[in-house]
Amino acid sequence: MSAEAKITGSLTVQIPEEANRGLQYEENLLWEKERCDHPGVDFPEPQNTALRTGTGARGPIGLPQVSEPQALRHFVKMSTWNYSIDHGLFPLGSCTMKHNPRLNEKLARLPGFAQIHPMQPESTVQGALKLMYELQDWLAELTGLPGVCLAPAAGAHGELAGVMTIKRAHEQLGNKGRTVMLIPDSAHGTNPATAAMCGYSVKTISTKDTGRLTVKAFMEALGDGKDIAGMMVTNPNTCGLFESEMQEIAYTLKKAGGYFYCDGANFNALVGKIRPGAFGVDVMHINLHKTFSTPHGGGGPGSGPICTTEELAPYVPVPTVVKDGETYGLEWEDTRPETLGRLKGFQGQFGMHVRALAYMMSHGADGLKQVAEDAVLSANYIMARLSDDFHVPFEGPCMHECLLSDKNQKDAGVTTLDFAKALCENGFHPMTVYFPLVVSGAMLIEPTETESKEAIDRFISVMKDFAADVRNGDTEKFHDFPESTPRRRLDEVKAARNPILRWGAFFDK
Amino acid sequence: MAELKYTEDHEWVAVDGDVVSIGITGYAQEALGDLVFVELPEVGKKVGKGDDFAVVESVKTAAEVYSPVAGEVVEVNVAMADDLELIKKPANENGWIARIKIEDPSELEGLMDESKYKEFTDGLD
Numbered sequence: 001m002s003a004e005a006k007i008t009g010s011l012t013v014q015i016p017e018e019a020n021r022g023l024q025y026e027e028n029l030l031w032e033k034e035r036c037d038h039p040g041v042d043f044p045e046p047q048n049t050a051l052r053t054g055t056g057a058r059g060p061i062g063l064p065q066v067s068e069p070q071a072l073r074h075f076v077k078m079s080t081w082n083y084s085i086d087h088g089l090f091p092l093g094s095c096t097m098k099h100n101p102r103l104n105e106k107l108a109r110l111p112g113f114a115q116i117h118p119m120q121p122e123s124t125v126q127g128a129l130k131l132m133y134e135l136q137d138w139l140a141e142l143t144g145l146p147g148v149c150l151a152p153a154a155g156a157h158g159e160l161a162g163v164m165t166i167k168r169a170h171e172q173l174g175n176k177g178r179t180v181m182l183i184p185d186s187a188h189g190t191n192p193a194t195a196a197m198c199g200y201s202v203k204t205i206s207t208k209d210t211g212r213l214t215v216k217a218f219m220e221a222l223g224d225g226k227d228i229a230g231m232m233v234t235n236p237n238t239c240g241l242f243e244s245e246m247q248e249i250a251y252t253l254k255k256a257g258g259y260f261y262c263d264g265a266n267f268n269a270l271v272g273k274i275r276p277g278a279f280g281v282d283v284m285h286i287n288l289h290k291t292f293s294t295p296h297g298g299g300g301p302g303s304g305p306i307c308t309t310e311e312l313a314p315y316v317p318v319p320t321v322v323k324d325g326e327t328y329g330l331e332w333e334d335t336r337p338e339t340l341g342r343l344k345g346f347q348g349q350f351g352m353h354v355r356a357l358a359y360m361m362s363h364g365a366d367g368l369k370q371v372a373e374d375a376v377l378s379a380n381y382i383m384a385r386l387s388d389d390f391h392v393p394f395e396g397p398c399m400h401e402c403l404l405s406d407k408n409q410k411d412a413g414v415t416t417l418d419f420a421k422a423l424c425e426n427g428f429h430p431m432t433v434y435f436p437l438v439v440s441g442a443m444l445i446e447p448t449e450t451e452s453k454e455a456i457d458r459f460i461s462v463m464k465d466f467a468a469d470v471r472n473g474d475t476e477k478f479h480d481f482p483e484s485t486p487r488r489r490l491d492e493v494k495a496a497r498n499p500i501l502r503w504g505a506f507f508d509k
Numbered sequence: 510m511a512e513l514k515y516t517e518d519h520e521w522v523a524v525d526g527d528v529v530s531i532g533i534t535g536y537a538q539e540a541l542g543d544l545v546f547v548e549l550p551e552v553g554k555k556v557g558k559g560d561d562f563a564v565v566e567s568v569k570t571a572a573e574v575y576s577p578v579a580g581e582v583v584e585v586n587v588a589m590a591d592d593l594e595l596i597k598k599p600a601n602e603n604g605w606i607a608r609i610k611i612e613d614p615s616e617l618e619g620l621m622d623e624s625k626y627k628e629f630t631d632g633l634d
Contacts, residue, residue: 417542417568417569435570437572440540492543493568496566496568497546
C-alpha cells in the first residue's frame with residue numbers, strides 16, 4: 001500500500017487556472033489526474049497474486065483511477081483540440097481532404113457488411129464479394145487498367161504492392177540486371193522509399209526548370225536503359241501540373257524494357273476525365289481515402305488498391321475477387337502461381353471498399369467527371385486570385401492543387417512556416433508547406449471540389465490580408481502565431497533535437 | 510588552409526592532397542532552416558561521383574549530401590551527431606561532415622571556386 005501511495009502522490013499534476021481560456025480547457029493525461037476513490041470500473045480483489053512465470057506479484061503499477069464522468073470529459077475535451085474536415089477547409093496539398101458523404105457511412109454500417117467475418121465461408125458472403133468485384137470493375141474502367149487488387153491497406157502500401165508487382169514481373173520474365181528506378185525530384189517522399197525497400201537504387205530526374213518532366217531530362221536519366229526496372233511518376237505531379245509529355249516518355253521507357261508506375265495520390269484531378277492507362281501507365285495505386293472520399297487523416301483506415309495492365313495482372317498480390325458463372329470467390333496462389341503472394345491479412349479494408357463503391361455509384365460516371373472538373377476549377381480560382389500577392393513558381397493553369405511560394409515575402413522576414421501558423425490562428429488547417437522540395441518555401445494548396453465558393457473566398461481573403469500585412473511592414477505578429485489555439489508557437493527545433501520520448505514523471509520514480 | 514571548392518548542390522569541398530573534407534554551405538543551411546539531425550556515413554563506405562553519403566534533416570525537410578567525387582569515406586565527424594551546431598563551422602574548425610579519399614583528382618576540376626559559387630547562388634531564388 002505504501003508503494004501505491006508514493007506513486008499517487010508524485011503523479012498528480014495541477015493545471016494552473018490561467019491555462020483554461022473561454023471554452024478551451026487544458027487537460028491532464030489520465031495518469032496525471034488526481035486518483036479518484038470511485039473508479040468507473042470495479043475489479044475484483046485479486047485472490048492469488050502468485051505469477052506463473054515469475055517470482056511473485058509486482059507492486060502497484062500506478063494505473064489511472066478515474067470515475068466514468070471524469071473519463072468521458074477527458075476524451076471529449078481532448079477531441080475539441082482536433083481540427084478535421086468536418087470543422088472547415090483543410091487545404092493540405094496532395095492529400096485531397098474532401099467531405100466524406102454520410103451516405104457512405106450509412107451503407108458501411110449495414111449489418112450485412114459490418115457484421116460479417118473474413119473467415120466466413122465464401123458461400124455466405126456472396127454479397128460482399130460481389131461488391132468487391134464491382135469495385136474492381138469500376139477501378140478498372142476509371143483507370144483503363146484491368147488487373148485490380150484491392151488488398152493494399154493504404155497509399156504507401158499500394159505503392160509497395162505496385163513496385164513489388166514490377167519486381168515480380170521482371171523476375172518471372174527472367175529480366176536480369178534491372179536494378180534502377182527512375183524518379184523525378186518532385187516525387188512524394190514515399191516513392192524513393194518504396195523503391196529502396198524493394199531493393200532498387202534510385203536515379204533522380206530533374207524537373208527544376210519547368211516543374212514538369214521533360215523528354216530531354218528523361219532521356220538523360222534513362223541512358224541505354226539496360227539497368228532500368230521502371231519509373232515512378234505522379235500525374236498530375238506534386239507541383240499541381242499535368243505531365244504533358246507522359247505518353248512519349250512512357251513509350252520510350254517501355255521500349256527500353258522498364259515499367260511505368262503511376263502514383264495515384266492525385267487521381268482526384270483526372271477521375272472520369274482520362275484513363276491513366278491511356279498515357280502509358282503499367283501499374284498505379286488508387287487512394288480510396290482520397291479520390292473516393294473514404295475517411296483519412298486520423299479517421300482512417302486508408303485503402304490503396306492497385307490497378308495494372310493485362311500484362312502485369314498475373315503478378316499482383318493475392319487475393320483478388322473472381323467471378324465464375326454467378327458465383328464470386330477469392331483467387332489465391334493455387335490458381336495464380338505467378339503472383340508475388342500475400343501482402344495483407346485477409347482481403348483488404350472491406351469497410352473502405354463499401355464506402356468507395358457507394359461514392360462511385362452515387363456520383364455515377366458523369367458525377368465523377370464533375371468531381372475532377374470542380375476540383376481543378378477551385379484550385380485555379382485560388383491561384384488566379386492570389387497570384388498578385390504570392391509568387392507563383394510555375395505558371396498555370398494548374399490541376400487540382402495550386403503551388404505558391406513565400407518568395408515575395410521572405411525578404412521581409414515572413415516565411416511559409418509563418419503563414420501556416422497564421423492560418424491556424426485564423427481557424428484554418430494549413431496548406432502543405434515546404435513540399436514539393438523543388439520549390440523553395442513551397443505552399444501547396446488543394447481546396448477539393450467539396451468546398452463552397454464562400455469557404456474558398458474566406459480562405460483567399462485571409463491569405464490576401466497576410467500579404468497586405470507584410471507589404472505594410474506589420475510583420476512582427478507573424479512570429480508569435482498562433483496565439484488562440486490550445487498550444488501556441490512550438491519550439492520545433494527543440495522538440496526534434498531533444499524529444500522527451502518517455503514519460504519521466506512515472507518511470508523515473 | 511586547404512583550398513575550398515563548391516558544388517551546385519551546395520556542398521563545400523576542402524582539398525588536402527588526395528583527401529577531401531565535405532560540408533554544406535551557408536546557403537544550404539539557410540535554405541534548410543534549423544537542423545535537427547544528421548545521418549553520418551560509415552568509415553569505409555565507397556561512394557561514386559554524385560552519390561549521396563549523408564543526410565541532413567531540418568524542421569522543414571531532409572536533404573541528402575552528395576559527394577562530387579568518387580572515393581572511400583576515411584573519416585567521419587562523429588562529434589557532429591551530438592552537436593549539430595558544428596555544421597555551421599568552417600572547414601578548418603570541424604564543420605566537415607566526412608572525409609573522402611578520392612580516386613581521380615580530375616573530378617575536382619568541374620567544381621566552382623568561391624566567386625563562381627557566389628555568382629551561382631545569386632542567380633538562384
